[in-house]
Amino acid sequence: MPSALLSPISLAWLGLLVPLVLLYVLKRRRETRIVGSTLLWELAMRDMRAERPWQRLVPHLSLLLQALVLILGALALARPAGAGQIPSGARVAVVIDTSASMAAHEATGSRLELARAQATAIARALPPGGEMMLVAASADPVVLVPSSHDSAMLERAIEALLPTGGGGALDRAVALAAERLRDAPTGSRIIVLTDGAMDGTIRLESQVPIEVRTIGEALANDAILAVDVRPHPTEDQPDRAEIFARVARFADDDHDLWVTASIEGRGLVASRRVHVSHERPSSVVLSADLPPDPDARAAVVVVELSSADPGDGAGAHATGDALSLDDVAVAPSPGARRLPVFLVGGAPDSIRRVLLADRDVDLFATSVADLDARRARDPDASDLDGVFVFAGRTPSEPPPGDSVVVAPEGDTVFGASLGPAVRDTRVVSWDEADPLVRFVRFRDLHIREVRPITGASARALLTVEAGTAIAGLSRPDGEIAILGFDPDQSDWPDHPGFVVFFRNLLERARARRAAGGIHPGRLGEPLRIPAPDGEVVVVRAPDGSSESATSRGGVAIVATRAIPGVYTAEVGRRRLHALRNLFDAGESDIRPRARFETREGGAEVTTDEAREPREAWPYLGGALLVILALETLWATRKNAT
Amino acid sequence: MSLLSPDFLRRLARLRLAVRRKFGGASAGSRRSTKRGSSAEFAEHRPYYAGDDVRRIDWNAYARLEELVLRLFVAEDDLTLYLLIDRSASLGVGAPDTKLEVAKRVAAGLGYVALSGSERVSVIPFSDRLGAPLSPVRGRRRIGTLLRFLEPIEASGDTDLGRAVEEFLARSPRPGLVIVVSDFLDPAGFKRPLDRLLSARHEPVIFQVLDKEEMDPTPGGDLVLVDSERGSQVEVSLDERAVRAYRKRLEAFFDQISAYAKQRGLYYQRVGGDIPFDEALVAYLRAG
Numbered sequence: 001m002p003s004a005l006l007s008p009i010s011l012a013w014l015g016l017l018v019p020l021v022l023l024y025v026l027k028r029r030r031e032t033r034i035v036g037s038t039l040l041w042e043l044a045m046r047d048m049r050a051e052r053p054w055q056r057l058v059p060h061l062s063l064l065l066q067a068l069v070l071i072l073g074a075l076a077l078a079r080p081a082g083a084g085q086i087p088s089g090a091r092v093a094v095v096i097d098t099s100a101s102m103a104a105h106e107a108t109g110s111r112l113e114l115a116r117a118q119a120t121a122i123a124r125a126l127p128p129g130g131e132m133m134l135v136a137a138s139a140d141p142v143v144l145v146p147s148s149h150d151s152a153m154l155e156r157a158i159e160a161l162l163p164t165g166g167g168g169a170l171d172r173a174v175a176l177a178a179e180r181l182r183d184a185p186t187g188s189r190i191i192v193l194t195d196g197a198m199d200g201t202i203r204l205e206s207q208v209p210i211e212v213r214t215i216g217e218a219l220a221n222d223a224i225l226a227v228d229v230r231p232h233p234t235e236d237q238p239d240r241a242e243i244f245a246r247v248a249r250f251a252d253d254d255h256d257l258w259v260t261a262s263i264e265g266r267g268l269v270a271s272r273r274v275h276v277s278h279e280r281p282s283s284v285v286l287s288a289d290l291p292p293d294p295d296a297r298a299a300v301v302v303v304e305l306s307s308a309d310p311g312d313g314a315g316a317h318a319t320g321d322a323l324s325l326d327d328v329a330v331a332p333s334p335g336a337r338r339l340p341v342f343l344v345g346g347a348p349d350s351i352r353r354v355l356l357a358d359r360d361v362d363l364f365a366t367s368v369a370d371l372d373a374r375r376a377r378d379p380d381a382s383d384l385d386g387v388f389v390f391a392g393r394t395p396s397e398p399p400p401g402d403s404v405v406v407a408p409e410g411d412t413v414f415g416a417s418l419g420p421a422v423r424d425t426r427v428v429s430w431d432e433a434d435p436l437v438r439f440v441r442f443r444d445l446h447i448r449e450v451r452p453i454t455g456a457s458a459r460a461l462l463t464v465e466a467g468t469a470i471a472g473l474s475r476p477d478g479e480i481a482i483l484g485f486d487p488d489q490s491d492w493p494d495h496p497g498f499v500v501f502f503r504n505l506l507e508r509a510r511a512r513r514a515a516g517g518i519h520p521g522r523l524g525e526p527l528r529i530p531a532p533d534g535e536v537v538v539v540r541a542p543d544g545s546s547e548s549a550t551s552r553g554g555v556a557i558v559a560t561r562a563i564p565g566v567y568t569a570e571v572g573r574r575r576l577h578a579l580r581n582l583f584d585a586g587e588s589d590i591r592p593r594a595r596f597e598t599r600e601g602g603a604e605v606t607t608d609e610a611r612e613p614r615e616a617w618p619y620l621g622g623a624l625l626v627i628l629a630l631e632t633l634w635a636t637r638k639n640a641t
Numbered sequence: 642m643s644l645l646s647p648d649f650l651r652r653l654a655r656l657r658l659a660v661r662r663k664f665g666g667a668s669a670g671s672r673r674s675t676k677r678g679s680s681a682e683f684a685e686h687r688p689y690y691a692g693d694d695v696r697r698i699d700w701n702a703y704a705r706l707e708e709l710v711l712r713l714f715v716a717e718d719d720l721t722l723y724l725l726i727d728r729s730a731s732l733g734v735g736a737p738d739t740k741l742e743v744a745k746r747v748a749a750g751l752g753y754v755a756l757s758g759s760e761r762v763s764v765i766p767f768s769d770r771l772g773a774p775l776s777p778v779r780g781r782r783r784i785g786t787l788l789r790f791l792e793p794i795e796a797s798g799d800t801d802l803g804r805a806v807e808e809f810l811a812r813s814p815r816p817g818l819v820i821v822v823s824d825f826l827d828p829a830g831f832k833r834p835l836d837r838l839l840s841a842r843h844e845p846v847i848f849q850v851l852d853k854e855e856m857d858p859t860p861g862g863d864l865v866l867v868d869s870e871r872g873s874q875v876e877v878s879l880d881e882r883a884v885r886a887y888r889k890r891l892e893a894f895f896d897q898i899s900a901y902a903k904q905r906g907l908y909y910q911r912v913g914g915d916i917p918f919d920e921a922l923v924a925y926l927r928a929g
Contacts, residue, residue, distance in 0.1 A: 030863040030876060036731035036740065036855060037826035038868040040894060041875045044886035 097194035099168030137173035139166030165523030178206035220251030223588030298335030340386030476530030516577030524562030727823030733796030768798030
């Protein structure tokens with residue numbers, strides 16, 4: 001068993017061997033007794049000294065036993081412990097791999113459940129003075145519980161661990177733990193609980209010992225690696241689309257699978273039997289009609305794998321494999337590209353022309369007064385879902401989603417302030433890194449009159465001598481572009497950048513709509529749902545379960561479990577949804593294959609399945625007591641005879 | 642008479658001192674003497690010389706031999722008992738009674754027997770030299786004198802048996818029975834002094850007095866043993882092994898004295914430990 005001395009300074013107790021031996025070398029304190037004559041005693045002592053040497057060692061058995069007691073005592077105080085053991089007073093950081101592969105089911109439960117059990121055992125076996133830190137090794141490692149001896153709190157945090165997509169950054173998680181253990185006492189270490197289902201060599205850098213406990217066997221798994229839905233309309237079938245799916249098998253043999261496509265909430269639209277090779281992924285193309293729903297909402301395509309072998313279907317998963325997270329995938333249909341754009345007020349002709357140039361844009365003309373009237377007629381009516389282009393007058397509150405405000409009236413608009421008009425100003429700079437002005441050049445732009453935009457929340461996209469001419473406002477549910485000038489009063493429409501700017505705006509709006517109005521994220525990560533402060537947002541997961549959270553700072557963060565599919569949220573009068581997929585070949589390959597190593601000169605990395613969380617010093621202490629008893633027995637018998 | 646109990650004295654009254662040699666006494670007594678005397682026991686004839694007592698002429702021999710010869714008879718003298726008592730400091734140890742106490746009882750017992758037998762008794766305490774002696778006394782009535790002399794003797798001084806014997810002999814005592822009561826733990830040895838007594842026609846009797854702890858030490862403890870006379874120290878861990886070595890040496894010492902006594906035809910008796918003084922005395926007296 002590899003072991004270390006947790007308190008090597010305690011070996012200084014071995015220095016007591018010197019006085020111990022001296023006690024035998026130096027004269028003992030003896031009782032004085034007067035006898036008639038020492039004549040015979042002198043002769044007897046001379047006889048004893050003349051006897052053979054090995055007999056002279058007999059009285060020194062006591063010295064031997066006492067030396068053993070001292071050595072064992074010093075060793076016990078040095079607190080030897082195996083690499084897998086928690087010494088008293090030490091701090092241990094338990095890094096749990098929460099990547100998606102940890103959701104794979106072993107014979108006795110999921111890998112994450114097995115890891116949780118081990119972590120719980122460590123928390124319950126914390127010695128007096130020992131502390132444990134819990135680190136989740138997700139894509140973004142996080143310290144869930146700083147060093148604590150509160151086993152109840154640790155167990156609660158351990159039980160709350162869930163797998164997430166995006167892989168597990170073990171190296172960064174270990175680095176995070178090592179940083180926290182930088183000043184930890186001797187004997188502290190990092191325990192990594194992982195399935196090792198990662199490619200290549202994982203370098204773990206730490207100054208404290210690292211113990212890697214691997215969990216799980218090399219299990220077979222079928223996975224959907226990618227899904228895409230492209231329009232393929234015909235005259236007879238305008239909603240015809242092709243569904244592309246990339247399917248892989250991570251095993252040592254081939255397998256036949258059924259790949260089925262359905263419209264979320266409506267039913268099966270296509271299926272195909274596919275022979276999946278274990279050597280390379282297979283591509284499947286399914287054709288189906290994907291019409292919008294009665295509310296004109298674009299369909300969401302659900303692709304699922306199921307086993308072609310009826311015997312496999314008897315298990316918990318349709319494919320019968322160990323990991324179910326990659327057996328289902330969802331994708332927006334081409335109908336999601338249709339983007340309603342509401343022209344509120346008299347939009348400049350240049351903008352109208354640019355919008356009309358996009359064939360997937362549906363233009364609607366309205367006014368602020370019409371919008372107010374619609375809300376007044378039906379307060380519960382759903383919000384209009386599209387891009388709003390305001391010209392001149394604007395409402396007091398921006399509508400949900402993305403908006404463009406052109407040459408607004410008044411001194412303020414959606415929290416930004418407008419300065420007095422400035423004529424014939426020149427371009428100074430623009431933010432090339434901002435997605436809205438990507439590939440847009442404003443050089444040689446002439447603006448006849450502009451009202452500079454100011455405000456803490458307004459980021460400058462285009463800056464002229466008078467100030468910010470184009471500003472961007474970021475909101476949880478979209479973004480707003482404010483133009484402090486009328487494009488028709490400039491030569492911007494003559495520039496290619498004018499078209500590109502609005503194209504960028506429309507594509508970002510489309511992406512947001514395709515994502516369901518919720519920020520994209522990894523499987524299992526909390527959903528960040530834009531909602532007014534204080535509003536309770538309820539999210540329905542693909543498995544029918546619900547989670548809720550109250551919005552703070554314009555965002556409701558709702559925890560979700562790692563279930564691929566469509567998450568729907570009701571926020572006021574709006575219905576949002578989020579699509580979550582695994583789509584990670586590295587995670588779908590659940591076979592342990594990673595190699596762990598440390599940097600040269602760093603701490604040792606050991607791997608082990610499980611260890612008794614105990615130090616060795618109790619055993620040494622027991623041996624010490626036994627020897628003490630022997631010594632006492634020896635001493636008493638010696639005096640008794 | 643604290644030294645001797647009445648019962649023990651009654652036992653002693655029926656016993657006499659055992660003497661293996663004949664001595665010339667100072668006055669007529671009950672012991673065969675080396676001299677010719679007037680007892681009824683014929684000894685020898687010798688020629689008549691002028692001045693001899695004509696009453697001793699053996700006329701029957703004259704009739705046969707026609708020579709005047711005298712009939713000589715064995716004389717009967719009294720015996721002088723010398724009690725040389727070791728009073729050195731080494732005799733001052735022992736429990737419950739010190740070795741000196743035991744030695745004094747031995748002396749008292751023997752003196753009592755001697756006085757009861759009309760023998761002359763003299764007591765000479767010694768350590769590294771002779772102490773003031775009890776001049777020879779005779780008669781049962783002098784038992785009190787003997788005991789009163791023994792009572793106040795105290796242990797002190799070193800043992801020097803050789804010097805004590807030389808001083809004893811220097812006083813030209815008449816040959817007699819010399820009871821040497823000592824532990825004989827004298828680094829100078831015991832043979833030469835006893836040989837000197839023999840050569841002076843004394844009959845030494847050896848009474849070796851030892852304490853129970855000296856004869857059978859109790860194991861246990863780390864001790865510094867201090868010699869009561871010389872002051873020398875011996876560090877001893879009184880374990881079984883040390884006791885065994887001591888006993889071995891003690892047995893060798895006993896054997897040495899015993900062999901010497903046997904060689905010289907002397908009586909040797911140990912007293913102390915498991916051998917009570919009264920039994921030792923009775924054993925000696927019965928041996929005679």
